[in-house]
Amino acid sequence: MGFEVFRDALGVPHVRASDELALAHGQGWVTARDRAWQVQTDRWRAEGRLAEHLGDAGVAWDVVAHRLRLPDTAQRAYAALGADDRAWVDAYTAGVNAGLASAGPPAEVAELDRVLGGTTPDDPWPAWAPLGVFLVNHALFSTFPRVLWHDHVARTARESGHAGLAAVDPLDLVRLFDPASDGPTSGSNAWALHGSRTASGAPLLAGDPHRVLELPGVYQQIRLACPEYDVLGLAFPGVPGLPHFGHAGSAAWGITNAAAHAAEVFRERLRRTGGGAWEALGPDGWEPVEHASARVRVRGGEPLTVDVLETGRGPVVVRGMPADADGAPAGERRDGPGQDAGPAPDLRAGAGQDDVTTGAVPRATVEEARSVRMQTRVDADLGFASLRPLLRARTARDVAAALAGWVDPVNRVVAADADGTVLTFDAGRVADRPREERLLPLHAWEAAHAPRPWRTLAAPRVVTDAAVDANEWPSAPDRDHGSVYAPDRAVRLRALLADRRDRALGPGDMAEIHADTHWAGAGRLLRHVAGVDGLTPAAGAVRDRLLAWDLHMDADSPEAALLADLRAVLVGRLVAEPAIAALAAPHRAGPAFDAWFGVRGRVGAALAALLDRTDLGIDGPAHVRAALEEVAAAATPGDHWGARHTVLPAHVLADVPGAAVPAVPALPLAGDQDTVRCTGTVPGVTDRAFRGSVARWVWDLGDRARSRWGVPFGTSGDPRSPHFADQHATWAVARTVEVVTDWDALTPEPLPAGAGE
Structure with missing residues (x-):
């Protein structure tokens, strides 16, 4: 597959290819070369095999991955892809495997071998791995x-x-x-300006997603060009395309988290049957539970077996909760027609109170649990059918059409095009629940709490002045999908934009807004x-x-x-x-x-x-x-604040006793948990920033070359690379750099023999 790689002065890869599949292969190849450790650890997470490589440090994650059935969900979603989308994902995976094979083991693998002994297992990516990587990056991002x-x-x-x-x-x-x-993990800012507010007369989009400050960074700056499209933006390493933030020249988009109550938790009552199988109490009585086991290998230790249960609502994620002695009316039986109820429930008079997840509960089981209904598992769909149309978008309405198939996480989207249209809309699948049913677990045995159809989302709204999305309580009821919102940043962003109404704004003016404390x-x-x-x-x-x-939480304050x-x-x-x-x-x-x-x-x-x-x-x-x-x-x-408020990046090796963890300079930071310039701490635990802006972006629809971007650390995940943390100083002062779009201003990268063919 023919592709070329070019770099700018910060090492940002610009991949150009002869066709879309060659481009996907090239994106996978360059990602594996730049972020080998990161894509491998995310792949291990996706497979529930982190402990096999990290030892005890990976056990907690592997247990959750298997309980939530993440590997199985990713495999089902891959199998359900259309032929063209599957071919595109396959090309990306082939590129990842080729890139990993040509790059050699990352430095962190050598460190693991030094500390844990032996050799870290290495095998090619399975075909479904990109879907698994996407899934694990969002599984706990849910509500x-x-x-x-x-x-x-x-x-x-x-x-x-x-x-x-x-x-x-x-x-x-x-x-x-x-x-x-x-x-603990989520948040984001985004704002959109109509051309009537900008210096160029064309729309301007900007924002910054807030997540845990992982090292290497969560997002990868990249450009993807082939005869069908030429798009730059922020990719998830290990996932093809540009699902969250992109600029295609004539159209651009960005997202914030909608804080939607998307994945639902159910309160389950479980019991074993005489044959060793499991049953769950549903609206019509006792129902069979799917039961499986997963074997987790632990490097340097004994393997363990994870008991995996899945009810009609979803995978059981919390086990071993004592069943409450909540009483149902005397003599009431909740068994369906023709079902053997087994021993009668304990209906002792006055036996306890409801646990406020509503209603009296019959005690008919020996164990209480919590299951999770995730959209991605219900439909065997991760929204990957949206990714290729998104790259082909030429207008804001093309962006909205592409994201009509988006699944999770539920996002608020701002989109604009060179013709002047600016849109704001929601994308994703969320159960149609009233607000009072979004705070606590639902009752699996109550018909009123049975799984609901997905909500029909509101049509895109046209923006004629400015729009702000910052995880706040939405002003329109048809965009209220959650239970807990964050109002302060949205209020502040609107005030900052209103204060600048007397002048036309350009990309450079966004720095003051990004930096507000x-x-x-x-x-x-x-x-x-x-x-x-x-x-x-x-x-x-x-x-x-x-x-x-x-x-103001200024660094020098x-x-x-x-x-x-x-x-x-x-x-x-x-x-x-x-x-x-x-x-x-x-x-x-x-x-x-x-x-x-x-x-x-x-x-x-x-x-x-x-x-x-x-x-x-x-x-x-x-x-x-x-x-x-x-x-x-x-x-x-x-x-002063900046003396102790420095970045505290999360690196996988930090959980491995005795391992040397790559570091970045301890530069003073401004901002705090819920300031526009997000650098979140845990008060009473640490003043260092463990979460914050994992990227900053400014998309100019008048001229893409005036657009700007930045990430917390650098384009490379290799601590030996000059581009490992060369953007950190710029990020620390809430600044960005101009994107480079002129191919003649880029440096061609020599590829190993056969790599770009």
Whole structure:
């Protein structure tokens, strides 16, 4: 297959080929060469084979992958592809295999062999691997881990024995401990300007996705050109095409997460039958459960077997929960016609209360569990049929038509074209549930909770001025697909764009917006500081400095550092409160979900609201007074936010004891969790940024060459490469670089013999 590779000064690959299949092969080849370690580890995740290569460090993920049936889902979706899409994916996979074979083992593999001994297994990518890589990059990006947290809050509150917790409406508790702010993994900004607002008279799109700051980076800058199209944008390494952000010359697109309640969690009752099989309680009685086992090999250890169950709702992800003794009316049986009920349910009078996932529940099983209904598994479809039409899009409406087949994650899309059309719309599949059914697990045995058809999404809306999408509560009810939204960034973005209404904007003007550090959440927290009296002079001075502060989390701001100190002390004090300490009870979802159940992180996000909760026994003024005194006593002259707010990238080797982990410079950062310039921390745990803008992009529809982009680290995943982290300094100050579109300004890359043929 004929392809060529060119590079710009930052090492960004521009792949040009004789036809679409040759281009897919070339994209796979160059991705394997640039991101060998990354695509291999994601492939191992997709197969549930991480522990086979990493040892104990991979076990937690492999268990979840098999319980969720991710390998099987990816294989089913691959088998369901149309012939042309399958040929395109196959060409990409062949390119990956050729690139890996020609590049040799990545440096990280040598490090694994040094630490763990032996030789890291190596085998070619299976045909379905690109779908698996895409799936694992989004499996926990869904809202279902959030619902598991909600479920945990409701159950532990009821079982805690704490009078204050037990007296609060469980839905109030759920909202309290999952406020309108970004979760552990997701978030994003995007905005669109109609040509009437721009210097060129053509539309302008910009934004930045927020995810965990993985090293190498989540996105890959790349250009893909063949006779059918010439598109540049941000790819997922290991996945063909440009599914999220792209500029095709006459059309461009970008996305944010719609915060949709897409994957549904069901509360299941399970029991074993006499023959060792499993059954689940459904709306019509006991139903058979699909039962399989998966063998997980562990490097340097003994293999383990994962019990895999799948009900009529979906794979069981949480097991071993004690069945509540919720009573049904005396004598009631929930067995379907002709089914053997087995032993009668325990219907003891007054045996417990409902766990607030609604309604009285018959006790007819020995085990309670949680299953997950994922769109991708229900339809054996990952939305890959959208990827090729997206590359061919010539207008904004072409983009919308291409994404009509999108599945997951559910996204908000901004699209524009050179003719001046700007559109905003949603893409993906989401169950048609009322808002009250999106917070907690549904009852598998209730007909009213049975799986619903997918919602019909609203038609694209035409933008005539400006549009902002930042995971906020949508103003249009037909775009409300979720339960928890993040309002602050959207409000701030609209204000920033409104402040610039008196001048026409160009790509360079987007830097000020990308870099904005105003944090509205600080104002909500400082409301509690304003009324505190009886302080020592030193603590009073801290209070006065904070109240005079402009709420900008700038790297050189000493007040931002004081605010972070105050926040951390308050988190430490509040997690010791009995009402909150109860939530640290074991969650049973397994270590792969620990980030969603971290009480310190949840308290940090809910801090301002918790300080008002006298009904939970919390004396907010006393905590704030003590925290101000502690901060004043420990204050260091000259301290500023950027001195401790540096990037904390996630690298797979960090979980392998004794392994040397590649590093990047510890540059000072501005911003925080829910500022436009997102550099999220875990208050009370670390002031370093573990999540944030994993790319920044600006698409100019007047001239693609004026477009801009940037990533946190570099184009290469090889720590020995000069392009491993050469964009980090630019990213750290929230800047971007111009894209290069002139082929004559690029450097041809010599290819190994036979590579481009």
